[in-house]
Amino acid sequence: MWSMDKRARRKPKYFEAGSGGKRPHENEKDSKQQNKTKPSPEDVKFVPPRRIIPREDLLVWGKCRGFGWWPGRIANTGELSGPIDPPDDPTRWIKWFGDEKFTETKVDDMAYLHDFNAYFKEKSYNRNRSYNLAVDLAIKEAAYRSGKTLKSNASGITWAKEKFYPEGYLSILPKGYTDDQKRNMKGVKQSESNSSPEKKVKTTISKVEINCQDFTKQRSEVLIKVMEGLLNIENICLGCGNLEVTTQHPMFVGGLCQMCEVDYRESCFLLDDSGYSCYCCVCGGGKRIFLCDNQSCCRSFCFICLELMMGEGTAKIVLHQSPWSCYLCVTSEGRLLQRRDNWHERLSKFVSVGEVEYEIVSLPKSPPTWERKPIRVLSLFDGIATGFVSLKQLGIKVEVYFASEIDHEAICVSEIRHPRIVKHVGDVCEITDKMLSDWGPFDLVIGGSPCNDLSIVNPARKGIWSDKGSGHLFFEYLRILNTCKVLAAKEGRSLFWLFENVVCMDQSSRQTISHYLQRNPIVLDAKNVSPAHRPRCFWGNLPGMRRPMVPTKAHKLTLAECLEPGRRATTDKLRTITTKLQSVRGGHGGGGLTSNSLVIQQRDQHDCLWITEIERVFGFPDHYTDVCNLPRTGRLRILGKSWSVPVIKHIFAPLKDYFSSV
Numbered sequence: 001m002w003s004m005d006k007r008a009r010r011k012p013k014y015f016e017a018g019s020g021g022k023r024p025h026e027n028e029k030d031s032k033q034q035n036k037t038k039p040s041p042e043d044v045k046f047v048p049p050r051r052i053i054p055r056e057d058l059l060v061w062g063k064c065r066g067f068g069w070w071p072g073r074i075a076n077t078g079e080l081s082g083p084i085d086p087p088d089d090p091t092r093w094i095k096w097f098g099d100e101k102f103t104e105t106k107v108d109d110m111a112y113l114h115d116f117n118a119y120f121k122e123k124s125y126n127r128n129r130s131y132n133l134a135v136d137l138a139i140k141e142a143a144y145r146s147g148k149t150l151k152s153n154a155s156g157i158t159w160a161k162e163k164f165y166p167e168g169y170l171s172i173l174p175k176g177y178t179d180d181q182k183r184n185m186k187g188v189k190q191s192e193s194n195s196s197p198e199k200k201v202k203t204t205i206s207k208v209e210i211n212c213q214d215f216t217k218q219r220s221e222v223l224i225k226v227m228e229g230l231l232n233i234e235n236i237c238l239g240c241g242n243l244e245v246t247t248q249h250p251m252f253v254g255g256l257c258q259m260c261e262v263d264y265r266e267s268c269f270l271l272d273d274s275g276y277s278c279y280c281c282v283c284g285g286g287k288r289i290f291l292c293d294n295q296s297c298c299r300s301f302c303f304i305c306l307e308l309m310m311g312e313g314t315a316k317i318v319l320h321q322s323p324w325s326c327y328l329c330v331t332s333e334g335r336l337l338q339r340r341d342n343w344h345e346r347l348s349k350f351v352s353v354g355e356v357e358y359e360i361v362s363l364p365k366s367p368p369t370w371e372r373k374p375i376r377v378l379s380l381f382d383g384i385a386t387g388f389v390s391l392k393q394l395g396i397k398v399e400v401y402f403a404s405e406i407d408h409e410a411i412c413v414s415e416i417r418h419p420r421i422v423k424h425v426g427d428v429c430e431i432t433d434k435m436l437s438d439w440g441p442f443d444l445v446i447g448g449s450p451c452n453d454l455s456i457v458n459p460a461r462k463g464i465w466s467d468k469g470s471g472h473l474f475f476e477y478l479r480i481l482n483t484c485k486v487l488a489a490k491e492g493r494s495l496f497w498l499f500e501n502v503v504c505m506d507q508s509s510r511q512t513i514s515h516y517l518q519r520n521p522i523v524l525d526a527k528n529v530s531p532a533h534r535p536r537c538f539w540g541n542l543p544g545m546r547r548p549m550v551p552t553k554a555h556k557l558t559l560a561e562c563l564e565p566g567r568r569a570t571t572d573k574l575r576t577i578t579t580k581l582q583s584v585r586g587g588h589g590g591g592g593l594t595s596n597s598l599v600i601q602q603r604d605q606h607d608c609l610w611i612t613e614i615e616r617v618f619g620f621p622d623h624y625t626d627v628c629n630l631p632r633t634g635r636l637r638i639l640g641k642s643w644s645v646p647v648i649k650h651i652f653a654p655l656k657d658y659f660s661s662v
Helices: 122-127 129-146 153-161 179-186 216-227 258-267 303-310 314-320 343-352 386-394 408-417 433-439 473-491 507-517 611-618 632-640 645-657
Strands: 003-005 059-064 068-074 091-096 102-106 110-112 288-291 300-302 375-380 398-404 422-424 444-447 496-502 522-525 535-540 600-602 605-607
Touching: 059 091, 059 102, 059 129, 068 129, 122 129, 129 153, 216 303, 288 303, 288 314, 300 303, 303 314, 375 386, 375 473, 386 398, 386 645, 408 422, 408 632, 433 473, 444 473, 473 496, 473 507, 496 507, 507 535, 522 645, 535 645, 611 632
Parallel strands: 375 398, 375 444, 398 422, 444 496
Antiparallel strands: 003 288, 059 068, 059 110, 068 091, 091 102, 288 300, 496 535, 522 535, 600 605
16 A cells, blocks of 8 residues: 555635536546555655646647657647547647647647656657657757757757757747746646656646635644534535535545535546545545555545544555555544444435436336236347346346347357347447337336446546537437337336446536436445445336345355355455456555455465456356457456446346246
């Protein structure tokens, strides 16, 4: 365990109720390649964040896939005219020096060209002619803008390394930058780290670029009054120290104001690729955070919260303590930070709360046993037929199962495993009302649209309304669901439906989905019935959806139950398994276990999770995805997108009272 600089989320100074708690798209991620030795306190220091202000013709470094950091220029509107549409925020088109090609690149994968020393690679410049040419062209463009005459390419490199002195980097900026913006950039301190850009902290919006406020002093003053007995901590916002508390903090004794309540609801389930919380679980923010070494815990605590609520010097003690169990895993006595006994339940209710209460239509009566028929299912964004697997394991007879999916690997799995029942019907966007009329009516419509452009984890997300991303596919689900409701009503049938998506979406998108579906979501985490965390939001009208998930003897609750013989698990629960290898592969970190790959031991050596073991974690039969010679990465990718079978079985279980069973 050690302190890490992660996403620095600052709260806006002014917040209007009903704005959905939107905040700037920041993406300050921690280094994926962590040192194998524990750093000293002097090594762990916060580097002032820095994010570019993207403008046309700005000279930048950009991450070019397969080549690393490459010099380029943000293309102007005229160059993108014609069939190419200007990209949505926060991405821009870069015209690369050297080959003059264009690439749509995330703003968070860019850096100013005048940050030359941090991104320039001397060895590549000496060995790679293409890179050499690109850098020389970029420096010549900078010299042209500043009116400097270069005697040679070597003098240009020296000029760039000296921060373009004496002309200064302000001289190479495009005319689109105002004097105020230049002064703001002057005030941002530059990192002089010698580490490569891939191992550095990604930049975020600095204080001069957004309207922000530091609440440390305000929180310190009110917490001192609490220790003196002048104030009750329940009447204080743990996020900012505000005395106007609107709700109670779900995890710790204390409150939250209106601003912090909205922000905390968005960030409390936001995990990075390694399965760690991106923000402090106390204040919902934090630039410098500490990670719990307990493998079954994914929570983090920021430096300021530890110092203010656990006493001065606590952060230093935690930094040198290995392994370290956080204050949710171990109860703290005699301090201000006190966890709530039922914080799991309170957190689930806190996230599920919606601003609008929707009327729940009365469910149909359960028919007698002799009148029950097999279920007819339409599964949109079907993946690897998790819905069918869940119905089959519950023993519910399936008359027909239409599946809409475009991923070739996922289609291969479901076609081979369920060759006669599952019928694939292609892209969800191409399904017409006529097709639904020919196939239907249906008893159950399920689906979970892609989350890439809805999840806060993605800094380049397009949102739910943009037609350039995948977020708008929710409306395809809505269109088909409404048509199926009409068809079922004509036949006098009851229609059950279920929609799923990630927890860590912004409040505005969640409210939009709830508005159109006329339901508030429930949050279910697979860790209660399986060995891995997987919190998800579910909307639907199935009976008993809000009942608690109670594990039984049939559930595999620990990782040890999913392993092959001769392999030993060093923990009971895994963090969220995603489509990326980082979620099941990693290295040592600070003396503690920091990734899912380190929880397996075989012959006294650490090993990765095998795909068969991951299938058991998700609740699938052994070798379920072992078809068509799919590689390990392909099998992990389709598993990482799928639902957890035990969770879906929990939701589908009441359907046994409505349809015939085996």
